[in-house]
Amino acid sequence: MNRISNRISGVQGVRRIILASLAFVALFAILFTTKTVGDYSRHTQTTMSAFTSDLEIRARSVSEAIDAQTALMSLSLSVSRDPSIIAPLARRSDKVVGIAVLNGQGEVLAETDNAGLALSQIDLSGIGDGHIRIASLIQPETGETTPVIVQRVQDIYLLAALQSGALAGTGGPDNALVLSNGRLIDAPSNIGKIGAYSHFELTPARMNTLAQLNKTELIRTEAGGTPVWLGAAPVPKSGGSMFLIDRRDRSMPSFLTQNIIMFGLLFAGLVWLGWVLAYQLVRQMRALKVRNSEDEVARQRYQAAVEGSGGGIWEIDLTRNTAYLSKSLARMMGLGDEDKTISLPQFLAIFEGNDRDKLYNTIRRAHVTGAFDMELSLAQLPLIVACRGVPSTRGYDQAKVIIGMSIDVTEARGTQTRLKAAEARLYDALRSMNDSFVIWDQLGRLVLWNRKFEDFFGFEAGNLQPGMEYSVIEHYSDQVIESISDLEDGTGREIQLKDGRWLRYLETQTVDGGRVSIGTDVTGIRARETELEANRDRLQSTINILRESQTRIVELAENYEQEKIRAEEANQSKSEFLANMSHELRTPLNAINGFSDIMKKEMFGPLGDPRYREYISDILFSGQHLLSLINDILDMSKIEAGKMTLNVESLSIADIITQVLRMVRGRADENRLKLVNDEIDAQDIQADPRAVKQVLLNLATNAIKFTPEGGTVTLKVEPKSSGIIVHVIDTGIGISEKDIARLAQPFEQIDSQHSRKHEGTGLGLALSKSLVELHGGNLSIASTLGEGTTVTFTLPNTPVAKAVEVETTEVGDEITRLAQDIANVLGQGDREPTEAASVA
Secondary structure, X not given: OHHHHHHOOHHHHHHHHHHHHHHHHHHHHXXXXXXXXXXXXXXXXXXXXXXXXXXXXXXXXHHHHHHHHHHHHHHHHHHOOOHHHHHHHHOOOOXXXXXXXXXXXXXXXXXXXXXXXXXXXXXXXXXXXXXXXXXXXXXXXXXXXXXXXXXXXXOEEEXXXXXXXXXXXXXXXXXXXXXXXXXXXXXXXXXXXXXXXXHHOOOHHHHXXXXXXXXXXXEEEEEOOEEEEEEEEEOOOOOOOEEEEEEEEOOOOOHHHXXXXXXXXXXXXXXXXXXXXXXXXXXXXXXXXXXXXXXXXXXXXXXXXXXXXXXXXXXXXXXXXXXXEOHHHHHHOOOOOOOEEEEHHHHHHOEOHHHHHHHHHHHHOHHHHOOEEEEEEEOOOOOEEEEEEEEEEEXXXXXXXXXXXXXXXXXXXXXXXXXXXXXXXXXXXXXXXXXXXXXXXXXXXXXXXXXXXXXXXXXXXXXXXXXXXXXXXXXXXXXXXXXXXXXXXXXXXXXXXXXXXXXXXXXXXXXXXXXXXXXXXXXXXXXHHHHHHHHHHHHHHHHHHHHHXXXXXXXXXXXXHHHHHHHHHHHHHHHHHHHHHHHHHHHHHHHHHHHHHHHHHOOOOOOOOHHHHHHHXXXXXXXXXXXXXXXXXXXXXXXXXXXXXXXXXXXXXXXXXXXXXXXXXXXXXXXXXXXXXXXXXXXXXXXXXXXXXXXXXXXXXXXXXXOOOOOEEXXXXXXXXXXXXXXXXXXXXXXXXXXXXXXXXXXXXXXXXXXHHOOOOOOHHHHHHHHHHHOOOOEEEEEEOOXXXXXXXXXXXXXXXXXXXXXXXXXXXXXXXXXXXXHHXXXXXXXXXXXXXXXX
């Protein structure tokens, strides 16, 4: 102390230090007291806030858990009225341990997990229709509490037993969900054994008061002589009838001793640090003078180096939004002959527009991305500067700055640009060559090549690199070379590639000892030579083949006539068989349908047992369906045989559509589909009403059959001057492109899981297409899988009579004529072989 006091003004300095020390001790004591009191207050507030927040979050979780389960129960009750279906649907939650469905007398209608007997003990009185009650089951021996949710719909009571802790959670041994009357809904077993009043040491009146507060409440109390917080949070949507209650420790925090130790160590450390700082201060003052002198010399050297390089220093302060420019940089940018401090926008304005944005974005991210190096153009001067920057922090406030330097690189970049332009022109010239071009240096290393060289020898872009040895490239190129032969004059080589191409390579020496190789594709020349020889051989071979084919064609002509006769006989037999079978089947079916219809209507008295009516309906439906299939097969057979005739008369397409919609509306309602008829005034046309109705009925039935519930089937008519266009649009399962063409063929069905669920022979679309074409119209299908299908067909104003195409000659005659032509060719070949060979 004496040595320090002598350096700092003698006795007066010692007094100042003593006074400062006393003030420091007093300040330290005040700081300790303030810190301790403040920490205790903050600890209390934090504990209360955390406890309150935790209670409210858990109370909301209880409400959400109840809402989730009641939503599942409501869904189960809305799906079916059958208790055996409701029970397993409501059991799908993993928090449910048992389900019971009871009637108003408490009888178990359905149950899961053998929960019916236990849940039937719940009091169901006073629960209104559509209301919900929260109850519980408590085991007296173990204290285990099981929450129960009861929901009533009309005369059905659905009870769901939840896992213990499913509502209140596992917050701790003092966490419980309680009704305002003290009834435990969900709690640990230690609370369930003695009840909420005994465990929390509350009277019924106090418990009821907590429930009616309608807000989270914390109470200072004791549990077994230990100070605790007793908290209660009402459960949302319970109307104050249910709340969550819990306890937390309220004992004196342990940080008081920690504060004493911490402040004691801090005080001792500061005393020691003050002595060290005083000792170091003297040493550093002496070293500072020496360092300042050295820094001045270094600064002068650095400034001379920077200014001599044609650039300068800049610094950007992101905190103050300013930029500093050294004297040399300000002079280079035309801002004067002295150091400049300008705003950041003024600094950015020095640079050209696009570079300005790039520089700004870079310096904003510099403290994340690190150092950067970029070239920028000035806005007012024809200069290009290279800017290098490094992020840093400075000062007590750790202000973010970026320090960098800029150098004029205009001349260097101009030279580089001219060099790149020259190289680009050279490379463009090489790429435009149709021949292969490659340069090797005096050591046999690759220098330059074009894309044609890569193409000839199978190299991908990027495989070749400058400096590769000739032997390495030769090794890889040998994999695509079939053979190599030297030219007769010794100036190059001919190379045959494995893909059949021929290359002619010529090599010349360069001044520096390297080589230049130019390769030309001569495949066409070689191919023409080979082709001339092959043509002569092919001509002779063709003549031989034609001689052999002449005999075979005559045999085929005879066989064709016999097969044609057999096919016509088989087709006639098929038509007669279908006609006879249709007649034989329709006669008993008419009797089945007629008598079953009479029995269904009970014209001659009741049938008796109700099941007879159900059986008769099935018989009638099956008979009508079978008769419809037979009619379709017979109509298809008539169309294929060309015996189908139209009974043409004037009809209104709108009336036909109305009749069809009336026929299919029942099935659409069963499938919960929406039928839409875009009614548009259309002119009457001449057509067969039965055929048009059958086409529309087939298309509408198909659309309804393959459209899921909730979909739409639309019928729309477009009038045209030459006729009408009808669209049948559905939002069903759709058809893939590869299956659309097959659908218009007889007996074709798309083999999918959905189509197998529906009956049918696959004649609907084929018959509809044939009936439309019989009128002179067209039918087309457009569809997308999963989105729907649109079937469009056209009908002319008057059916177009198709002209019967009369074969001018039989196929056998054509084959005979072809055989004669071949004979003529062969005759000419025998007479003029020399001329044919010369032409080839």
